Amino acid sequence: MDIRKELASIIVGDLNSRWPYATTFLAKNDLEIEDDPSLKLSEVASDELLDQLAEFITEMESFLSDDEEVVDEITIFGGNCKNGEPEGVRELTIRVGEVICIVGPTGSGKSRLLADIEWVAQNDTPTGRSVKINGKTPESKWRTSSEHKLVAQLSQNMNFVMDLSVEEFLTLHAESRQTENPEEKIQQIWNDANALAGEPFALDTPITSLSGGQSRALMIADTAILSKSPVVLIDEIENAGIDRQKALDILVSQDKIVLMATHDPILALMGDRRVVINNGGMKSVVEPSEKEHANLVDLRALDNRMMKLRHRLRMGERLDEV
Amino acid sequence: MKLVTVSGPPSSGKTSVILKTLEHLQAQKLNVGVVKFDCLYTDDDEIYRKVGVPVKKGLSGALCPDHYFVSNIEECVQWGIKENLDVLVSESAGLCNRCSPYVREILAVCVIDNLSGINTPKKIGPMLKSADIVIITKGDIVSQAEREVFASRVHRVNPKARIMHVNGITGQGSFEFSTLWTDGDEVETVEGKKLRFSMPAALCSYCLGETRIGSEFQMGNVRKMDLGDTTRQTADPMTSPKESK
Structure with a gap:
């Protein structure tokens, strides 16, 4: 409330040195205040606007004094299946840098599990699960603040809709995240995305004309580097135009927890563990066996063979010999 | 009875979001009703009726839809009480971007979609600025970055609001949203209450x-x-x- 009092008496000329971002906020709300620095702010701005500004400044200050704790791990405490029986997994801790695959039939409750994590359920969702962050009951900001979203999401249906070049787009995202060294970050995202995508693209390419693989690559690199959310949820990565192992490596290298819903055997074996969902509950947690890992080599070879067939088909060849 | 006022630009997903959210309250055996305000035409009342929701519709015709809303809301509240509703939702479209049907002390929700363009939050006036909750829809088809940019634009315009993402098709986020519907005070009448913002x-x-x-x-x-x-x-x-x- 002290900020609100200060705003009531502050003169326009002092506003910028006190809170540099206040002017931008006022401009966004259609109030230009540059005319007369000796004017009291309360004479040009309505009470309502000053209330909003005070709120904004409070949030900005807490945002900028960001010595907030880093998310190291998330623990999910089991609740119930759809039939009311307790689910098989009673406690599951996922650490930063881990890739957890989520497998199960359609409609089995994968989305609900991810929603429970995003909402940091406290025994107050239909499943009765609860979630702890770093072993503690989480602060309410994870639910209420749009700056502190726990989960970032990437899925196959997502597209870029803005009419901007890659560079403009990344700049806009960096601005909205109040990122330090935006140029450096943008360069890094572009490099990483190009390393993921088979065919390179330029910084001045319009984002809407990127190919499917390029879009996915840019989304992954951007989410890894610019998004503040500690958990990244991926809904399949199609095996086309993108290096999937590298994509996971980039996310993990940025200290993300990666949750990946997939039906693809190769992708599922790339994970550190996989959670099996059935009838609304977490049935079990499976760690890939050595045998499975060994099979990954064969599966990749199989996959390559399919890719080659696809390529031949595209080139107009017959598939008499496979 | 609790009253929730939901508004938002046409086609932003108000009805879909309300329908998905209703389900969670119906599952708790709560009686939820809807009043749908529109201008010339709507068949959304049929959609509500199909899922067993008591519904009334009001078409403003040649009148300013917001003036029409405020002239009728008390009667709608009395209807809701007579129907023994636990929650009454009023749904109205903000057509001129200057509209804001929110009443002080009554939960005010604005629905806006990710596809509407990043300058839209600035263009929408009091309907967005004076809402308690802003629901952002259609998040499943745009990139994470665009969702973040859009939410931050909304936050700039209305720093007080709680911003939530709800998917009107899959229902993602609707359970979480439903938990806020029953937070408000009991309402017996809105007579004597004031609008949050003057009408156009x-x-x-x-x-x-x-x-x-x-x-x-x-x-x-x-x-x-x-x-x-x-x-x-x-x-x-x-x-x-x-x-x-």
């Missing part, structure tokens, strides 16, 4: 059915655009002197 001004000759174009037919609350000194001055002395800037 009106009452010029065109409000009263005038169809002819030209200064001599313009009376009442008329405002002229400032096009610089290149145009001839045709302002009528009858126009409001306050608007002569």
Whole structure:
């Protein structure tokens, strides 16, 4: 409330040195205040606007004094299946840098599990699960603040809709995240995305004309580097135009927890563990066996063979010999 | 009975979001009803009826939809109480971007979609600015970055609001949203309560059915655009002197 009092008496000329971002906020709300620095702010701005500004400044200050704790791990405490029986997994801790695959039939409750994590359920969702962050009951900001979203999401249906070049787009995202060294970050995202995508693209390419693989690559690199959310949820990565192992490596290298819903055997074996969902509950947690890992080599070879067939088909060849 | 006012631009997903959210309250055996306000046409009342929701619809026709809303909301509240509703939702479209049907002390929700463009939050006036909760829809088809940019634009315009992402098709986020519907105070009447923001001004000759174009037919609350000194001055002395800037 002290900020609100200060705003009531502050003169326009002092506003910028006190809170540099206040002017931008006022401009966004259609109030230009540059005319007369000796004017009291309360004479040009309505009470309502000053209330909003005070709120904004409070949030900005807490945002900028960001010595907030880093998310190291998330623990999910089991609740119930759809039939009311307790689910098989009673406690599951996922650490930063881990890739957890989520497998199960359609409609089995994968989305609900991810929603429970995003909402940091406290025994107050239909499943009765609860979630702890770093072993503690989480602060309410994870639910209420749009700056502190726990989960970032990437899925196959997502597209870029803005009419901007890659560079403009990344700049806009960096601005909205109040990122330090935006140029450096943008360069890094572009490099990483190009390393993921088979065919390179330029910084001045319009984002809407990127190919499917390029879009996915840019989304992954951007989410890894610019998004503040500690958990990244991926809904399949199609095996086309993108290096999937590298994509996971980039996310993990940025200290993300990666949750990946997939039906693809190769992708599922790339994970550190996989959670099996059935009838609304977490049935079990499976760690890939050595045998499975060994099979990954064969599966990749199989996959390559399919890719080659696809390529031949595209080139107009017959598939008499496979 | 609790009252929730939901508004948002046309096609932003208000009805889908309300339908998905209702389900969670119905599952708790709560009785939820809807009043749908629209201008010329809606068949959303049928959609609500199909899922067993008591519904009333109001079409404002030739009137300003918001003026129509505020002239009828008390009667709707009384209807809801008579129907023994636990929650009454009013749904209305903000058509002129100046609309805001929110009542003080009554939960106010604005629904806006990710596809509407990043400058939209700035364009929408009090409907977004004075809402308690802003629901952002259609997040499943745009990138994470665009969702973050859009949410931060909304936050700039309304730093007080709680911003939530709800998917009207899959229902993602709707359970979480439903938990906030029953937070508000019990309402027995809205008589004597105040709107959060004044309604869009009106009452010029065109409000009263005038169809002819030209200064001599313009009376009442008329405002002229400032096009610089290149145009001839045709302002009528009858126009409001306050608007002569």
